[in-house]
Amino acid sequence: MKNYISILLFFGALLLLIILSQLPYTTKQSDDLSDLKAEYSQKHIPSVDHSKLGELQRDFKTPQDVTKACISCHTERHKEVMQSAHWNWEREAFIEGRGVTYAGKKNLLNNFCIGIGGSEVSCTRCHVGYGWKDLSFDFTVEENIDCIVCHDGTGDYYKAINAAGYPGDDVDLQNAAQNVGHPQRSNCGNCHFFGGGGNNVKHGDLEEAMFAPSRDIDVHMAVEGMDLQCVACHKAENHRLLGKMYSVSSMNRDRVTCEQCHGESPHQKNILNEHTIKVACQTCHIPIYAKVNATKTSWDWSTAGRLKDGKPYNENDDDGNITYISIKGSFTWEKKIEPEYCWFNGTADHYFIGDKVDTTKVVKMNTLNGEYADPESKIIPVKIHRAKQIYDCMNKMVIQPKLYAEEEGQGGYWKDFDWDLAAKIGMEALDVPYSGFFCFVNTEMYWPINHMVSTKEKSVSCKECHNRTESRLAGLQDFYMPGRDHSVVIDFFGIVLIVLSLAGVIIHGVIRIVAHNKRISEE
Amino acid sequence: MKKIYIYKAFERFWHWMQAALIIILIITGFEIHSSFEFFGYENAVNYHSSSAVIFIILIIFSIFWHFATGEWKQYIPTTKNLKEQIEYYLIGIFKNAQHPVEKHELSKLNPLQRLTYLGLKLLIFPVMVGSGLLYLYYRYPQQGGIHILDIGGLKVVALLHTASAFLLVAFLIAHLYLITTGQTITSNLKAMITGWEEK
Numbered sequence: 001m002k003n004y005i006s007i008l009l010f011f012g013a014l015l016l017l018i019i020l021s022q023l024p025y026t027t028k029q030s031d032d033l034s035d036l037k038a039e040y041s042q043k044h045i046p047s048v049d050h051s052k053l054g055e056l057q058r059d060f061k062t063p064q065d066v067t068k069a070c071i072s073c074h075t076e077r078h079k080e081v082m083q084s085a086h087w088n089w090e091r092e093a094f095i096e097g098r099g100v101t102y103a104g105k106k107n108l109l110n111n112f113c114i115g116i117g118g119s120e121v122s123c124t125r126c127h128v129g130y131g132w133k134d135l136s137f138d139f140t141v142e143e144n145i146d147c148i149v150c151h152d153g154t155g156d157y158y159k160a161i162n163a164a165g166y167p168g169d170d171v172d173l174q175n176a177a178q179n180v181g182h183p184q185r186s187n188c189g190n191c192h193f194f195g196g197g198g199n200n201v202k203h204g205d206l207e208e209a210m211f212a213p214s215r216d217i218d219v220h221m222a223v224e225g226m227d228l229q230c231v232a233c234h235k236a237e238n239h240r241l242l243g244k245m246y247s248v249s250s251m252n253r254d255r256v257t258c259e260q261c262h263g264e265s266p267h268q269k270n271i272l273n274e275h276t277i278k279v280a281c282q283t284c285h286i287p288i289y290a291k292v293n294a295t296k297t298s299w300d301w302s303t304a305g306r307l308k309d310g311k312p313y314n315e316n317d318d319d320g321n322i323t324y325i326s327i328k329g330s331f332t333w334e335k336k337i338e339p340e341y342c343w344f345n346g347t348a349d350h351y352f353i354g355d356k357v358d359t360t361k362v363v364k365m366n367t368l369n370g371e372y373a374d375p376e377s378k379i380i381p382v383k384i385h386r387a388k389q390i391y392d393c394m395n396k397m398v399i400q401p402k403l404y405a406e407e408e409g410q411g412g413y414w415k416d417f418d419w420d421l422a423a424k425i426g427m428e429a430l431d432v433p434y435s436g437f438f439c440f441v442n443t444e445m446y447w448p449i450n451h452m453v454s455t456k457e458k459s460v461s462c463k464e465c466h467n468r469t470e471s472r473l474a475g476l477q478d479f480y481m482p483g484r485d486h487s488v489v490i491d492f493f494g495i496v497l498i499v500l501s502l503a504g505v506i507i508h509g510v511i512r513i514v515a516h517n518k519r520i521s522e523e
Numbered sequence: 524m525k526k527i528y529i530y531k532a533f534e535r536f537w538h539w540m541q542a543a544l545i546i547i548l549i550i551t552g553f554e555i556h557s558s559f560e561f562f563g564y565e566n567a568v569n570y571h572s573s574s575a576v577i578f579i580i581l582i583i584f585s586i587f588w589h590f591a592t593g594e595w596k597q598y599i600p601t602t603k604n605l606k607e608q609i610e611y612y613l614i615g616i617f618k619n620a621q622h623p624v625e626k627h628e629l630s631k632l633n634p635l636q637r638l639t640y641l642g643l644k645l646l647i648f649p650v651m652v653g654s655g656l657l658y659l660y661y662r663y664p665q666q667g668g669i670h671i672l673d674i675g676g677l678k679v680v681a682l683l684h685t686a687s688a689f690l691l692v693a694f695l696i697a698h699l700y701l702i703t704t705g706q707t708i709t710s711n712l713k714a715m716i717t718g719w720e721e722k
Contacts, residue, residue: 014543018573271568373675462564468557480678483557483564487682494689501693505700508612515617 036261040226044182051178060173063130063166064143069177071142078142080239085249086128086150088139089116093250095349096369104248108350109398111365111387111443112196112299113328115353118412118429119404124165126191133164135429148173150187151180158190162404185211185221188230196296198322203245204295204337204383205286205451217291219455233260246448247366252346252376256450258282280378282450283341284460289383289452294321294333299387302440304329305417312417327403327414329388339381339449341473343370348446354432356396357441363391363398365445372479379476383447390419392427394435398443402426529631530718534594537585538715544578545691547571552688575655582648597632598641605634616704626720643694647687654684 050056055073060066071078085091090104105123109115116123124132130144131137138144146165148157157176160168167173193199193207200207215222220233233256234243243256258281265273275284289295305326307313312326321333349367357363370377390399401422405412413422419438427434465473466483473481530538551571554561562570589595607623612635615623624633632640657680705711706721714720 010539011543014540014577015547017577018547018570271572462568466555466557466564479676480681482555482677482681485678485681486556487685490682490686490689494686494692497689497693498696501696505696509700509703511617516619519619 032266037226040228040232046181050180056177058174060177063146063173066173066177067143067145067147070147077239078145081128081145082142084239085244087145089127091249095250103250103350107353108248109353109365109400110247111385111389111445112202113403114389115400117400118402118426121164122162122404125159125161125163127165130165148176148180150183152176152187153179153181155186183231185229200290200293200295203447205289205449207293209292210451215455217452219453246348246368247445250348250350255346278378280380282381283379285453286339286381286449287454287458287460288336288338289449290335290337291452294319294335295383296331297334297385298332300330301387301389302329338472340384341379341476342368342382342446343372343377343476344368344380344448345370345374345376351398353400353430354397357391357398359396359441363441363443365443368446379473381449383449385445385447387443388440389443390423390438391441392435392437393439394437395433397432399423399434399438400426400430402429526719526721527627528718529626529628529714529720532718533588535715535718537581540581544574544581545695547574548578549688549692556685572659579652597630598637598644600637600641601634603634608633608635647690650683650687654680658684
């Protein structure tokens with residue numbers, strides 16, 4: 001009996017040992033985090049009060065006068081801005097198979113409002129400049145830089161609708177000029193939260209809720225937490241901002257990474273740190289996006305143009321999201337979305353105007369490169385925006401139609417609802433042939449999800465990926481993942497082996513009992 | 524009634540420790556394989572990894588013990604009485620026949636046990652430990668730069684590990700049943716607990 005107790009004690013002790021070995025044995029992580037918190041809670045104290053500068057004590061007639069005043073002191077800064085993508089809307093980039101390219105908003109197509117060509121007056125409301133209304137805009141004229149839109153501290157400065165980047169007539173330029181400072185969330189968000197013409201249309205993880213988010217929405221930017229501004233991560237030495245969106249960028253450089261603050265092995269558990277070799281931080285730490293307001297997930301241009309009594313109209317869903325609008329077609333919206341996932345090595349390709357498309361497949365407006373076998377690749381969360389958009393079915397080219405026009409009869413689709421005419425004028429403006437035959441093609445666009453980082457308690461659990469039936473990574477089949485994958489053959493023969501073993505011992509045992517009983521009764 | 528001291532203290536400690544570890548490893552391992560849910564995935568992974576490390580330490584000690592004491596000779600395979608032993612399990616056992624091989628200190632394993640345990644030690648355990656270590660530590664060798672470990676992914680490692688696990692379960696089932704085939708139903712179990720076997 002004693003021996004049985006000692007065996008039980010022994011088993012108990014072993015289990016205890018195994019469980020004890022799992023307890024965290026270091027507080028390194030929290031030390032690192034408190035260092036970061038100490039560093040980032042230091043408030044920036046401006047060295048200049050612009051309201052005291054003599055140069056700014058005057059009535060500015062035009063916004064360009066403000067820019068000249070800025071340059072009169074900050075004599076070289078405009079050169080930095082004029083090197084930036086915020087100004088040029090394109091970047092020099094090497095793309096495998098294409099060589100050196102100059103691509104960006106200026107000349108790439110997307111599957112929302114397609115492209116800016118012909119509609120500049122409307123789109124350049126978000127350009128850091130004044131007067132980009134058509135191809136004639138001169139990118140070398142420094143006074144056309146809009147310094148205030150990024151540096152305004154009043155919150156009253158705004159750019160007017162369809163005014164090629166000029167501010168509203170009622171903006172107090174003197175007040176704005178006297179109250180400039182480091183960019184705040186509102187400066188960045190006024191454009192970046194509303195890309196695509198409305199709140200959260202494009203990104204899904206950048207929207208007006210991020211002006212003042214709670215900890216549940218974004219653990220870094222939370223007003224009751226670290227309250228980080230955009231530029232805390234998107235550092236901007238000499239107006240060269242870190243971070244860019246792969247809808248328009250292509251190369252693995254100037255990226256913002258979690259690692260720049262948190263290091264490459266921030267977890268206490270080594271097994272989690274090992275995951276970071278193949279899994280991006282965002283994959284586990286952004287379990288859902290579009291947490292507050294819906295984001296557009298699909299756009300069907302082919303239904304555009306329906307009129308009621310000869311007039312365009314809108315339809316909204318219960319949340320107030322537009323589900324149909326005559327000038328643009330049908331949309332679907334979703335919120336609290338689980339991202340889709342793909343491999344990404346930091347380089348991307350794009351649909352360039354004039355590329356022939358393979359219409360047997362979904363056309364990718366941008367392609368994120370990567371695969372398991374590529375050591376540079378990690379799994380990242382993405383929003384995939386799916387659309388049906390106009391293309392030239394003879395020349396096999398995606399069409400950029402002219403959309404915006406000031407009035408009817410100028411060929412703008414949003415006024416005339418004539419696809420053929422809009423396509424003709426749009427393609428002419430790009431100097432690309434148009435056959436006169438248009439159809440609609442399915443397209444996809446990949447938007448990496450980087451914001452709306454959740455608290456660690458809400459990060460994706462092991463089981464959400466490591467399970468057979470509904471793994472978040474079910475779509476990535478180029479590698480073996482424990483818990484998700486198994487060999488049907490090995491499992492089948494394994495189970496057969498176990499069943500045979502059980503059957504064998506049971507039958508053997510039964511025969512022994514029967515033989516034993518028979519012997520006893522014979523005796 | 525004659526009693527002989529057949530299993531020494533370390534041997535019994537090693538056996539029961541190994542038994543417990545294998546059972547924990549099987550339960551947690553098949554949970555990681557998504558065969559069922561018991562501890563929760565994260566716990567299962569953690570317990571599995573810790574048990575594996577403890578198991579490896581135990582294996583190192585037991586290898587040392589086997590060579591230091593010369594007990595390794597117990598596992599030298601033999602064909603002597605092999606046929607008789609098989610016939611005993613297939614026929615003799617039902618007729619209450621005598622065990623064909625008598626246990627004594629210098630030879631405590633019958634020829635079938637010798638073969639099975641040798642296979643376990645030379646085949647299943649090395650495959651398990653090897654694939655298990657790769658599973659734990661190979662760190663995607665494309666980046667580790669250890670080219671000899673450049674197996675690209677977990678697939679081969681994982682499948683070997685799983686296949687061996689099934690074999691181990693089958694062994695465990697047979698082993699547990701064969702406990703009851705001693706002189707009496709419980710004499711084998713008692714011997715492994717106390718060290719003494721009644722004759």
